[in-house]
Amino acid sequence: MPQVTLTVNGKTSTVEVEGRTLLVELLREKLRLTGTHVGCDTSQCGACVVHVDGDSVKSCTMLALQADGATVTTIEGLAKPDGTLHPMQEAFREYHALQCGFCTPGMVMSAIDLVQKHPQGLSEKEIREGLEGNLCRCTGYHNIVKAIAAAQDVMHGRRSELQPAAE
Amino acid sequence: MYDFAYHKPTSVADAVKILSADPDARPISGGQTLLPALKHRLNKPTAVVDLSGIAELKGVKRQGDKLVIGALTKHMDVANSPEVQAAIPALAQLASGIGDIQVRNRGTIGGSVANNDPAADYPAAVLALDATVVTDKRRIAADDFFQGMFTTALEPGELLIAVEFPIPEKAGYAKMRNPASRYVMAGAFVAKTKSGIRVVINGAGPGVFRQADMEKALTANWSADSVGAVKQSADGLNGDIHGSAEYRAHLVTVMAKRAVTAAG
Numbered sequence: 001m002p003q004v005t006l007t008v009n010g011k012t013s014t015v016e017v018e019g020r021t022l023l024v025e026l027l028r029e030k031l032r033l034t035g036t037h038v039g040c041d042t043s044q045c046g047a048c049v050v051h052v053d054g055d056s057v058k059s060c061t062m063l064a065l066q067a068d069g070a071t072v073t074t075i076e077g078l079a080k081p082d083g084t085l086h087p088m089q090e091a092f093r094e095y096h097a098l099q100c101g102f103c104t105p106g107m108v109m110s111a112i113d114l115v116q117k118h119p120q121g122l123s124e125k126e127i128r129e130g131l132e133g134n135l136c137r138c139t140g141y142h143n144i145v146k147a148i149a150a151a152q153d154v155m156h157g158r159r160s161e162l163q164p165a166a167e
Numbered sequence: 168m169y170d171f172a173y174h175k176p177t178s179v180a181d182a183v184k185i186l187s188a189d190p191d192a193r194p195i196s197g198g199q200t201l202l203p204a205l206k207h208r209l210n211k212p213t214a215v216v217d218l219s220g221i222a223e224l225k226g227v228k229r230q231g232d233k234l235v236i237g238a239l240t241k242h243m244d245v246a247n248s249p250e251v252q253a254a255i256p257a258l259a260q261l262a263s264g265i266g267d268i269q270v271r272n273r274g275t276i277g278g279s280v281a282n283n284d285p286a287a288d289y290p291a292a293v294l295a296l297d298a299t300v301v302t303d304k305r306r307i308a309a310d311d312f313f314q315g316m317f318t319t320a321l322e323p324g325e326l327l328i329a330v331e332f333p334i335p336e337k338a339g340y341a342k343m344r345n346p347a348s349r350y351v352m353a354g355a356f357v358a359k360t361k362s363g364i365r366v367v368i369n370g371a372g373p374g375v376f377r378q379a380d381m382e383k384a385l386t387a388n389w390s391a392d393s394v395g396a397v398k399q400s401a402d403g404l405n406g407d408i409h410g411s412a413e414y415r416a417h418l419v420t421v422m423a424k425r426a427v428t429a430a431g
Binding site: 065 | 170172175205266
């Protein structure tokens with residue numbers, strides 16, 4: 001069986017896979033990183049978004065073997081070892097940017113990529129457009145957009161702490 | 168998904184060798200169309216040949232009065248390319264509107280052009296800009312390349328290497344997207360090129376096509392009003408749950424007007 005070697009959240013692993021094994025299957029079933037979700041399995045919903053070599057991708061629409069040699073970050077790789085949340089995770093918590101939480105890992109991963117690629121800052125419209133690849137079936141978009149707007153200020157160093165959500 | 172063997176050649180010659188030896192092997196680049204098709208078991212390749220290890224297929228080059236874009240160049244890289252933005256801004260804009268960010272981070276121009284989905288974006292630009300499709304065997308003019316729904320002049324085992332875009336005097340692209348799938352419902356790419364004015368419609372029909380009446384109208388008078396006076400017939404256009412053929416025909420004229428306005 002073919003092997004794939006990749007670095008996930010800083011840890012390098014070599015895993016036996018089939019040709020047809022998807023990256024998300026490798027992450028969830030072989031590495032037991034079940035924070036990355038499978039929603040639609042048809043590359044529409046974005047619940048499976050992870051970062052591969054610094055770009056957000058849908059891990060349900062990439063073969064595990066295509067990630068050979070890649071550096072992958074999943075939702076489990078964001079918080080610090082002491083449990084301190086990434087500013088985007090903290091913003092999602094503070095702004096109540098989730099209801100059921102199923103889409104949240106993909107939303108957070110897409111949001112981080114979006115913010116990192118736009119150091120000049122994103123308008124509300126740009127945030128909404130940037131989330132086109134992620135669906136939330138609880139229709140929680142308003143608070144997701146607010147959370148990303150708040151997180152970008154911390155991520156770009158314009159604020160030292162997250163702006164608290166309005167009461 | 169059925170299982171398959173996986174190959175990752177590092178040269179075009181090696182890729183062609185594998186593909187020629189096995190008629191049921193399929194090349195994969197970004198996989199944003201092929202993998203969903205395989206999941207639906209619409210396709211049962213014995214092997215997939217991953218082209219991502221072939222460095223010569225990647226990147227954008229300006230060569231005199233044309234832009235050469237390697238088949239493996241991702242939509243995001245075309246959208247962000249300073250060369251494309253400077254030479255053919257409409258092409259950069261088109262690339263920046265394909266699918267969503269995650270699709271643009273994986274999908275490639277070669278995959279989109281070779282697949283020739285009627286609702287894809289790139290075929291419209293290739294045909295409207297009178298581009299040349301370069302394969303490992305030959306050079307194919309855009310007018311000869313696209314042959315209807317999911318059909319191209321590519322032969323089994325023939326590999327798309329690059330697309331050469333002559334730089335137009337001006338060009339513009341406008342489309343109406345399906346809000347869920349983000350595929351094109353109807354779009355228009357207009358260009359003033361050395362070989363004349365071209366108007367190409369995508370999304371609306373079974374494949375990209377040149378709209379001769381609109382080309383005539385724009386040749387006589389390059390303006391949004393001029394193209395806006397041309398009605399598209401609904402005969403032969405796509406009709407589905409997202410929109411009837413009549414609706415798409417109406418959209419064609421609206422998109423053509425917007426494309427001319429965008430081109431300036």
